[in-house]
Amino acid sequence: MNLSIVIPLLNEEESLTELHEWIVSVMNTNNYTYEIIFIDDGSTDSSWEKIQTLSKTNPNVKGIRFFRNYGKSQALHAGFAKAQGDVIITMDADLQDSPEEIPEMHDLIVNKGYQLISGWKKKRYDSVISKNLPSKLFNWAARKTSGVKLHDFNCGLKAYKKSVVKNIEVSGEMHRYIPVLVKNAGFNKIGEKVVLHQARKYGNTKFGIERFINGFLDLITIWFISRFGKRPMHLFGALGVLMFIIGFLAALYIGFIKLYKLYNHEPAILVTDNPWFYIALATMVIGTQLFLAGFLGEIILRTKNNEKQYKISETL
Template sequence: MNLSLLIPLLNEDESLRELYTWIVSVMKSKNYSYEIIFLDDGSTDKSWAIIEELAAENPNVKGIRFMRNYGKSQALHAGFAKAQGDVVITMDADLQDSPEEIPGLYEMIVTQNYDLVSGWKKKRYDSIMAKNLPSKLFNWAARKTSGVQLNDFNCGLKAYKNVVIKNIEVSGEMHRYIPVLAKNAGFGKIGEQIVQHQARKYGETKFGMERFINGFLDLITIWFISKFGKRPMHLFGALGSLMFIIGFVSAGYIGFSKLYHMYNGMRYSLVTDNPWFYIALTTMILGTQLFLAGFLGEIILRTKNNEKRYKVSMELN
């Protein structure tokens, strides 16, 4: 099979049939063998009923329906597990991603041997303050932190080799960092293609300003995971040891100072009157806690299970 198209959605009943017709037209014009997997992230409108109708009309249409809204990352996780195509393409269901871009992304994977190609919505139709400016800041921070040189990390239109999506773990809200996850997994040939961004035709955007706050927090998380996810003791153990050494040296200084005063017959104050006592006590406690955090992190890492983070209520084809 040439292509798997993964389409996560939430309450997009107005656009689904139009999107489906457009995709099928492109697939037939290129004579691709394909599957379309709609990933219903807990829609409360008629989205699932439309997906059932499409699946009855076309055996290439498949669907996964969550019991409630779990988030785009979880939807993609389920879709990645189900996808069978040699090339996997993700796109949004709101018609802002054009299916006409699919052949170009597909060819970059097949003929240029990219592991992943990310779309770049160079010209956007979003408001400047609501999306454009925060997106630029977010993408700049992501480039600096991850080392992946993409202009638009959050573009939903992306193409992957099948082997890539089978070897990355998408959780939380990490869908915007899939290129970073792919790089960390050893897939280094990551490209970018300018794609057309269309004005939203139906409904309203599901994302608010809070997604950018969450995005920056996730960026810190993925930086930490990429650096120390497999060896938390290297960070917490090192910091803990450093703090403990500072505390131990401070305690030694207090003891030496008291002995010195006693030996020379000098008057000395109580240990608790010395500010170094509290510095030593605090740093030794913090050092012990950090060391234990690293130790517990290592234990969790070695005993964790792979329990799914979502519940599927229905699945088609």
């Protein structure tokens, strides 16, 4: 099979039929063998009924329905697990991503040797204040912290080699950082393609301003996971030892001052009246806690289970 097209969605009943017809037209024009996998992420409208109807008329349409809204990352995870195509395309269901971009992205994967092609919405039709400027800042920060040189990390239109999606774990809210996850998994042939971005035709965006706050928090998470996810003791343990040494040296200093004054028959103040006592106590306690945090992190890492973070209600 040439292509698996993975489409996560939430309350997109108005656009599904048009999107399906558009994709099928592109697939038939290019003689692709394909499957379209719709993942209904807890829609409360008639999106699932639309998917069922499309599946009955087109055997290439498949569907996954979640019990409730778990998030885009979990939807992509389920879609990747089900996908069978040699090349996997992800796109949004709101008609803002154009299926006409698929053949060129497919060619870049198959004939140019790329493992991931990420879309770049160079010209956007979103609000400048609420989306464009925060998105530019977000992408700049992502480039600087991850080392992945892309202009648009969060573009939903992407193409993957099959081996890539079968070897990355998309969870939490990490769909924004899939290129970073791909790089961390050892796939380094990552490219970018300018894609057409269209104004939303139906409904309203499902993302509010909080996604940018969450995005930057997730950026810190992905930076930490990239560098220390497999070895938390290297960060927490090192900081803990450093803090403990500082506290220990401060305690030695207090002891030296105490002995010096006793040796010279000078009046000695109480240890608890010396500010260095509290510095020594605080740093040694913090150092011990940091060391234990790293130790517990290592234990959790080695005993964690990989339970899925979503529950599937129905499949087609």
